[in-house]
Amino acid sequence: QKEVEQNSGPLSVPEGAIASLNCTYSDRGSQSFFWYRQYSGKSPELIMSIYSNGDKEDGRFTAQLNKASQYVSLLIRDSQPSDSATYLCAVNGASYDKVIFGPGTSLSVIP
Amino acid sequence: EPEVTQTPSHQVTQMGQEVILRCVPISNHLYFYWYRQILGQKVEFLVSFYNNEISEKSEIFDDQFSVERPDGSNFTLKIRSTKLEDSAMYFCASSVGLAVYNEQFFGPGTRLTVL
Numbered sequence: 001q002k003e004v005e006q007n008s009g010p011l012s013v014p015e016g017a018i019a020s021l022n023c024t025y026s027d028r029g030s031q032s033f034f035w036y037r038q039y040s041g042k043s044p045e046l047i048m049s050i051y052s053n054g055d056k057e058d059g060r061f062t063a064q065l066n067k068a069s070q071y072v073s074l075l076i077r078d079s080q081p082s083d084s085a086t087y088l089c090a091v092n093g094a095s096y097d098k099v100i101f102g103p104g105t106s107l108s109v110i111p
Numbered sequence: 112e113p114e115v116t117q118t119p120s121h122q123v124t125q126m127g128q129e130v131i132l133r134c135v136p137i138s139n140h141l142y143f144y145w146y147r148q149i150l151g152q153k154v155e156f157l158v159s160f161y162n163n164e165i166s167e168k169s170e171i172f173d174d175q176f177s178v179e180r181p182d183g184s185n186f187t188l189k190i191r192s193t194k195l196e197d198s199a200m201y202f203c204a205s206s207v208g209l210a211v212y213n214e215q216f217f218g219p220g221t222r223l224t225v226l
Contacts, residue, residue, distance in 0.1 A: 032212070046216060098167055099156065103153045
């Protein structure tokens, strides 16, 4: 069974701090990795995708991928209260047909 | 900005009834998906659809489920005989193409409540 694991949290950070969210996956054949943000009662919103080892930056967000360690992370710089949400790590399997989601990490940014 | 739309936003039905959930994917996208999320649980893949046929389905997607693209814009999920445990948020998603760069964009969801 292919799995995607995340710490469920809640992770609390003060406003302006860096939030660090982590994810591990079990399928070594995975090649596509995504971070979605989900506000309570809403649908997942794609915020980052990463396909190669290393870092990818987009505004305040940085995704990091280490395929050897089967590890993906998301850093949120200058965290804002509006960043408070559940962050879902998602991974494509070898078939690419589906995205397997982790259980999500709940982030709370304290003003 | 183009987006996936879904109707209805909330559907209440009696156990054993049939429901059809509707989605309009982003217009230039070729791949379509249904996911569900039971309250408090993770998002689960149900089915993917390309070129008018199912390309992959999960073990959740049993004989009571079916999908269809009845015209050039709509993509539907039918649940033939609903069960209490089918109560969940159902999300439609679409992507431009398969392969590695397969970013999937989600609609707002339909909350299905089975009584």
